[in-house]
Amino acid sequence: MLDAMTHAVPSPSAAGARLQPVQDLAARLFATRALTPDLCAGLAPEDMTPQSMPDASPAKWHLAHTTWFFEQFALKPFVADYREFNAGFAALFNSYYVSAGPRYARPQRGLVTRPTVAEVLRYRAHVDTHLRHLLGRGEPGRDLARVLELGLHHEQQHQELLLTDMLHLLSHNPLKPAWRQLPTPQKRAAPALRFVAGPEGAHAIGHCGEGFHFDNEAPRHTVWLAPHAVANRLVSNAEYAAFVRDGGYRNPLLWLSDGWATAQREGWRAPLYWSEDGASAFTLGGELELDPAAPVCHVSHYEADAFARWAGARLPTEAEWEAFAAAQPRAGNMLEAGWFRPVAAAADASQCFGDVWEWTGSAYLPYPGYRAQPGALGEYNGKFMSGQMVLRGGSCVTPPGHVRASYRNFFYPHQRWQFMGLRLAKDMP
Structure with missing residues (x-):
């Protein structure tokens, strides 16, 4: 199995309308958070900055936006003394939440060479540290638990988008580079259509x-x-x-x-x-x-x-x-x-x-x-x-x-x- 699969996330059937123990929520949350950079393993910074079309986003932006979501909706409202990693990221990595403040133009995300990939990864580490401290205080209240659960599934959506956007980007390269070497599936005939x-x-x-x-x-x-x-x-x-x-x-x-x-x-x-x-x-x-x-x-x-x-x-x-x-x-x-x-x-x-x-x-x-x-x-x-x-x-x-x-x-x-x-x-x- 590829390295990207080492942080597989359990089925969300374990997470539902009832509040889950903080240990369960934290385990699923940080497994999901760890998978996103795992999917970028093997990519160079040059791979993670360009944007191939307005509908797609750079891998670096996906790493940052999923982090912004937790900072914006979990840390800022629920941690009184929280200090932002970079106040400018609030607008730079907002996607379409108009009521959350200004947003950087989506078609221009590929022009954002700064922050670097390394700084975005530090941003992720900063937010994850504060999320761990927040969850370490004990059982989250219903409102916080719902935000964290939504953020977990939001990040899963962006993991899929990260890969589809990377495929589109690499398809424009005449060298036809691979994201990774893929295994060869078993050859089968299609079942009869009925x-x-x-x-x-x-x-x-x-x-x-x-x-x-x-x-x-x-x-x-x-x-x-x-x-x-x-x-x-x-x-x-x-x-x-x-x-x-x-x-x-x-x-x-x-x-x-x-x-x-x-x-x-x-x-x-x-x-x-x-x-x-x-x-x-x-x-x-x-x-x-x-x-x-x-x-x-x-x-x-x-x-x-x-x-x-x-x-x-x-x-x-x-x-x-x-x-x-x-x-x-x-x-x-x-x-x-x-x-x-x-x-x-x-x-x-x-x-x-x-x-x-x-x-x-x-x-x-x-x-x-x-x-x-x-x-x-x-x-x-x-x-x-x-x-x-x-x-x-x-x-x-x-x-x-x-x-x-x-x-x-x-x-x-x-x-x-x-x-x-x-x-x-x-x-x-």
Whole structure:
């Protein structure tokens, strides 16, 4: 197992609505904090400063912003005598929390050569020391415990973003460098694609019971599911290659209007990172042979929707997906597996969790009765509920314990640099 996996984090089922012992919370928190710099092991400062596009951020910024979160929301409010490491970091490493103060422009993060990587690591050590002192005082109150739990899961989100952003950055280098040498997965044939009938009628979705969840996963509520079926596995590279060969990118009848305009403007002819001949793809391990049986990856919602139309199917709604996934084991190819790319499924695997985030046909909107929490942390999810689409399931770089059937990820429909793929669904008579 790679060194980056030495600080694996237990499942969040151990952390929930009930307050956990301080020892448990501290152990999970600092294991998560340790994993982030572990993922940067082997990177040079030159790797960690550039920004490849406005949607991505430098690795150095991820290291600093996740630290800023704990300083801003845990240390400053709960430690009366806390002294900031550098007062200027409050604006420099704020992301989108408008109510928390000024923010440095996101598209210019790659221009920030100072502080150096070494200073950012000292910043992390400073904040971690104060967090240890804070937790060493005894059981945290409910408000502090909730902030620390949210910060832990926020950092896990940024661990995934760090790797996807690093992949995008390295893909621009003509030398095709690798983040790390990746192990070679076992060659498998893709299981036969078949459709599994989903539940019909009134069905409850949304988080329930114990365990951490983000506010956008609640409240649990009832939806009405029409007769439908969901594919038993993800769409493979071979299946998507057939779409490419059949002129899928040249047929406007398959595409949403905005998708067609985007594909023409950007010159899309295949998934992001595929070679021109479709024989290989750029990965965190450099340029590697494309496995026909592995799930297709790095496609936008527009591409996923077009493929589904071509295949005589559609994307599942997020309610259909959750109803299907809730009956599947919460296991799969995620960060701790060490592949760092999608791999072909075993014959009996549904691939609901891991490999690729799955586009759904559902817009990212609030559930009935949703209320954002008060204060700056209310900006975490709620204000983005417009213009984006929901993805479900986690990916091959999602940290351990960070997936569940109710988890709602969301991106704009044109974005495809994340580990994004698709599963098919169909209406049933």
